[in-house]
Amino acid sequence: MTENWQRVHPASPFVHGWLAIVGLIWVYWTSTDELSWSERFAGPRLGWTAAIGVGALLVILVFYALSWYFTRYRLTDTHVYVNAGMLFRSQKQARIERVQAIDIAQPLLARLLGLAELRFDVADGSSSVMRLAFLKKERAHQLRGEILTLAQIARTGTAQPPAEVLAQEPEQDTLPEEEPARHPEAVAGASGQLIVSKVPAGRLLGSLMLRVPTILGVLFALFFGIMVVLGNAGALAGVIPALLGFGGWFYKELNNSWNFTASNTDTGLRISRGLTDTRQQSIPSGRVQAIKISAPMLWRALGWYRIEVNALGLGDESDSETLVMPVGNFESVCQVMGILLPDLGVPAQREVLYTAVTTGTQHGFTSSSQRAKAFSPGAWKHQGFLETDSVLITRYGWLARVASFIPYRRIQGVSWHQGPLERRRALAGVRVHSAGGSILGYAHQLDHDRAGELFRTQARRAAER
Amino acid sequence: MQQTEFTGVDPSYYKVRLISWLINTAIYLLIALVPLALKLFTLDVPLWLVILPPLTVILIALWVLFLIRRRVRALGYAEREEDLVVRSGVMFRKQVVIPYGRLQYVEMTSGPLERRYQLCKLTVNTAAGAATAVIPGLPAQTGTDLRERLAAAGEEKMIGL
Known part of the structure; x- marks a missing residue:
């Protein structure tokens, strides 16, 4: 099976670069701080604002289109290829039989759009992860299954003498009980996997509430709250950094563990x-x-x-x-x-x-x-x-x-x-x-x-x- | 641990440590003397602020000086059949064992002071950041030879991760 080059989902550059758009709007907004709402979008300014806006949008769209055009992937019997970049080209490939595992990640925006990213864990000693972003979620799962099946076939094809396997996979242990480690996930995503532990939302929230940082955060909030109630409005200044720090920790823990x-x-x-x-x-x-x-x-x-x-x-x-x-x-x-x-x-x-x-x-x-x-x-x-x-x-x-x-x-x-x-x-x-x-x-x-x-x-x- | 025969480091490493002690002490003392300088410029500085910092610096420096010789003498390494053992510390004693099979790379460095006394420092690294052995104060030739031997032993006994 040799597939032709395929492109990623057209919305991918946007998912990668939405921050740039937000950033541009923010820069515009703060640099025209002194203007009122009506001054921005009325009178003689309107024309300029619209022209610059459309111009910026066009430039961004052209860049996005080019970025999309140059990002391609291909799956063959032996390799996965991912090409990206127009000025700085990057061409990555991975030998199928060395693909250890494939993670599927969905950042927030991608998730809203039903897209997913594939991250390849390849045993070739390179430190950088090969990524393929973004595909439709179903396509991502299907591709993952295909690649892992191919990997399985490539590895169990017994074409290679053991010594060569050993030389090619220095990171892998060679002890007998390690054997299963070389055959990751036969048919990935297949049903019938045993769920060993699923964390219910209630228990997760409860467990986070009982962690020391949470308790410290709540105590801090209470302390400052009492100060404010007692008429010390200046204490409010202490609340915000505390909330930010604690909230950041809490959100990170929650995001990492939710629906685990x-x-x-x-x-x-x-x-x-x-x-x-x-x-x-x-x-x-x-x-x-x-x-x-x-x-x-x-x-x-x-x-x-x-x-x-x-x-x-x-x-x-x-x-x-x-x-x-x-x-x-x-x-x-x-x-x-x-x-x-x-x-x-x-x-x-x-x-x-x-x-x-x-x-x-x-x-x-x-x-x-x-x-x-x-x-x-x-x-x-x-x-x-x-x-x-x-x-x-x-x-x-x-x-x-x-x-x-x-x-x-x-x-x-x-x-x-x-x-x-x-x-x-x-x-x-x-x-x-x-x-x-x-x-x-x-x-x-x-x-x-x-x-x-x-x-x-x-x-x-x-x-x- | 008693049965392992340790090789000490070069005695001239004591001089390297002594000179760097002098430099460090001088720098800290200069900083500690700032309040005195300010007072001489007729600024109003409390007396304890003039006396306490230099006194602290001198006391700590003397304590360190007292320990330098013993610290250098406490340094040692032993090449055993299957691993390298490195010993260090007087107050806080430490021994690190790195099996040759886990050795990833050996680094040889020498600062300007060490170069003057033809010394070098070997750092033996594994895949675990915490499992690192450092042998300072080796004569340059000994260091080079040791590095070669370690690299060879590492290659011969390599264990994958």
Whole structure:
């Protein structure tokens, strides 16, 4: 199957560049600030205003038309091509069999117009993501399905000897249990995917209300509100920045987590989410480097958790953690973990997971030394670690409790730390680092000898292949 | 950790640290002496503002000076079979282990002061930003050799991500 070059949806340049139009109008408006409404659109000015307006519109339209004309894509049996730009041409291509996953994103305006953008996650070592924007939503889904099917055929065609596969996919692990990671999403978007967790709007809002920034925001608002009521009108000046800062955080969290659905695919998790900007994202299990399950202070009583992962090559978010569950109970945690990390390396998986997200020394967990009591009165019992056959689990945190999971073969480096006060009490800590984000294994304030032992075994594990 | 034999850094690195200590102290002291200068220009500056900043700077500087020699002596690295270990710190002690297989690239830098004493600094990077090992104060030749050895070991034992 070789398709001809095709163009994207004609409205695409507008969706890309609507800000430019808004900007121009804003510049016009502020630079004619001194004029009244009637002066702008009446009398001798009207002619000029209309002429300039039409002229600007024409220029913009010509640019948009050219931009649209030069943006083309083509799908062949072996490659996907995306060309763009008239002056600065960019020609991108991706070999089909290296396409790991395709995300579908819908920024607000695109969503209103029923358009969608495709983002290709390609395992070729390049850092920039290949994007194709915008297509009709149905067309985007159809194209995504086609490409992923082709990718599947290309990979399972067994035309390549294994050695070549290995050489071509340096980012991929070559361990046997990683095998499924090379066959992402057989028939993508096919029905019958198991939905592992869907976050209801009520619970999401509730969970956000119980976060510390929300509570601080509300307290601030109350404080300033009371000041204003008491006749101190100047306090109003404090409200606006506070509202902006807090509102920004709240909106971002809400937009990231709204309508959050995680489903199980052959290779890992598939996530769709978004309030104004919707986004669909695939997280192949083979890309997950470390997992963090955290319980913010006020969620603990409710038994709610949040899961983030360090993952490699997920497009523009490659340097920060990726949210895979905004809020959920222990049952949801088990389901998500069952996909991200099916093998904890212990027989009693569920029980160990439960001990990891709560507190206790069952199942072989080692906690901080008693001597750490003075340094972390509220957390020393919770702090601890467990070395299973395949994963290092660490627990830390006082108010917000965190459990992090790092598979041994994802360890990039290990470090050992000891401060002056810790030395006096014969304590030391070990940190285990992984790629793709800031999640780390953090075993804090351990007995000095135990820390040394952990440090040595982790260093040895990290070097194993 | 006791069984690992660490190689210390070049003793002349102490001089590099000493000179940069002098420069830093001079700069901070100059800033701390601003109130005194203002007072000399017959401005009304409270006495504590004249005395306290230079005194603080001098005390901290002396404390750092006292630690420099031990800090330099605490620096060390060990090339083991499967990994590189780097040790540092007197008050806050730290050891970092980087398996050769995880090594991404080795960076060699040397500032003007270090160049005067034919020293260099090696930075060993992995895919994780936090897992980075820094060895300062290596003699230039040792640094080059170590870099070559590390690169070779990295290539031989490479593990994909």
